[in-house]
Amino acid sequence: MVCLPLDAGAHKFRHMADRRLREFGCEQNLLSRPDGSASFVQGDTTVVVGIYGPAEVKVSKESYDRATLEVILKPKVGLPGVAERSREQFIRETCEAALLTALHPRTSIVLILQVIHDDGSLLSCCLNSACMAAMDAGLNMRCLFCGVTCAIDLDGNIILDPTAKQEKESRAVLTFAIDSVERQVMMSSTKGAFTTAEFHQSIAICQKAAESIFQFYRDSVGRRYSKS
Amino acid sequence: MSSTKERVGCVVLPGDVLTCGSELPEGKRDKLICGPGLRRDVDDVVVCKSGILRHKEPNLYWVDSQQTRYVPAKGEGVIGIVTAKSGDVFKVDIGGSELATLSYLAFEGATKRNRPNVQVGDLVYSQLIIANKDMEPELVCIDSCGRANGMGVFGAGGLLFKVSLGLVRKLLLPQSEVIQDLDSMFPFEMVVGMNGRIWVKSRSTQQTLIVANLLESCEHMTTAQRRDVLRRLSQNCL
Structure with missing residues (x-):
């Protein structure tokens, strides 16, 4: 409805050199047609999400005990390929775990994500925007979730929220979805070679970083309801 | 994990736990009725929608959230x-x-x-x-x-439009301020459905559109802003 400039809701913070998230911001309810929408910015990575639902469902996709969740990820240019399909699946499974789909049987919830710009940590940005849009749509959720990506470079340093360049130069890229209640890992997606110790260290770093994203969720919802 | 009463009027997010009365014995726990946005999880009440926690005496609690999709509820x-x-x-x-x-x-x-x-x-x-x-x-x-x-x-000759469910609930409050303010401008007919649809009809198409536009923009305005807009409008247009 009313479109605020992005930096009106932007949340800024900085700490230690590479153990910090890039600046991030969000705008909710920016599209008028969908039931819920959000755009999430992480550094230069931007994703816009629209959610429709609970709405009518095609008979072929209907399930009698819960809502059918459909995730569509549109790349910046061209047709969606294997990488998009794989990300769609990660997002769908995370959302299925967080949403209380059993409350709306025989309906469909459609989540459409449009990549505006990809500068690394795309999957985590998609997850964050999906969560914001689901909150905007007023869907019933078990818990909130956020995505955090980290990269391990050739020297074994862990870089939080890497850019596309850092991702390319790194040995491994790990993305985790973290829930807001127990702060546990809901989903993990990894690429490259790493040791068990590095894996556990990455989870710990991402869990710590998730705190600031959850605080940001709370602040932005608070700002949204401050007028009523 | 603070008590439920203290959080009335505050913003709650999905996953927030409201009462932790589980340490009290069976008979001494507070009883409460969960409205929309709250659900019971074993001994606790858990929030499952983002919004503002509301309370009505004696023990009814619910989450007031702004959404656009209607989920049918009995009696509405x-x-x-x-x-x-x-x-x-x-x-x-x-x-x-x-x-x-x-x-x-x-x-x-x-x-x-x-x-x-x-x-x-x-x-x-x-x-x-x-x-x-x-x-x-x-x-x-x-x-x-x-x-x-x-x-x-x-609905002959009126205008039907959609607003968020939060605004509809605000309009349907007894002695709603928004309705009273609009009512003082000029006469119009209005039907408000709990599913977010509003139908208005006034003496002329222009007046109908004014009412519709005002109602649509009410959602994003504070009371002071709304009064200001209405005052300017009644000076200029009518």
């Missing part, structure tokens, strides 16, 4: 659009996940011989008598005494 009055006639029922679009049914006998004075005059595309203000997640919603246009009581077909 909604504005439906008749989309099909099939046999002895009308199929009515109420904005939910499936079409609601409305029997042709559920109108005042209707009998098997004397069918109500309802055409496809008509607007009906009706009440939900069956609405749960497992069944098709069902509407009626009569109350329990068989009277129309304001329900039925309406």
Whole structure:
């Protein structure tokens, strides 16, 4: 409805050199047609999400005990390929775990994500925007979730929220979805070679970083309801 | 994990735990009724929608959230659009996940011989008598005494538009400030459905559009801003 400039809701913070998230911001309810929408910015990575639902469902996709969740990820240019399909699946499974789909049987919830710009940590940005849009749509959720990506470079340093360049130069890229209640890992997606110790260290770093994203969720919802 | 009373009026997010009365013995725990947005999880009450926690005496709690998609609930009055006639029922679009049914006998004075005059595309203000997640919603246009009581077909020459469910609830409050402010400008007719649809009709098309635009923009304004806009409008336009 009313479109605020992005930096009106932007949340800024900085700490230690590479153990910090890039600046991030969000705008909710920016599209008028969908039931819920959000755009999430992480550094230069931007994703816009629209959610429709609970709405009518095609008979072929209907399930009698819960809502059918459909995730569509549109790349910046061209047709969606294997990488998009794989990300769609990660997002769908995370959302299925967080949403209380059993409350709306025989309906469909459609989540459409449009990549505006990809500068690394795309999957985590998609997850964050999906969560914001689901909150905007007023869907019933078990818990909130956020995505955090980290990269391990050739020297074994862990870089939080890497850019596309850092991702390319790194040995491994790990993305985790973290829930807001127990702060546990809901989903993990990894690429490259790493040791068990590095894996556990990455989870710990991402869990710590998730705190600031959850605080940001709370602040932005608070700002949204401050007028009523 | 603070007590429920302290958090009334505050913003809550899905996953927040409201009461931790589990350490108290069975008889001493506070009883509370969970409204929309709250659910019970073993001994705790857990929030499952983002919004503001509201409370009504003695022990009713719910989460007030702004959403646009309607989920049918029993007893609510909604504005439906008749989309099909099939046999002895009308199929009515109420904005939910499936079409609601409305029997042709559920109108005042209707009998098997004397069918109500309802055409496809008509607007009906009706009440939900069956609405749960497992069944098709069902509407009626009569109350329990068989009277129309304001329900039925309406809407010649007015304007129908959609707003968020939060705004509709604000408008339907007894002595709603928004309605009182608008009422002081010029006379108009209005039907408000709990499904987020509003129908307005005024003396001229221009006035109808003014009311519709004001209602749509009310959502994003504070009381002071709204009064200011209304004051300027009544000076300039009328």
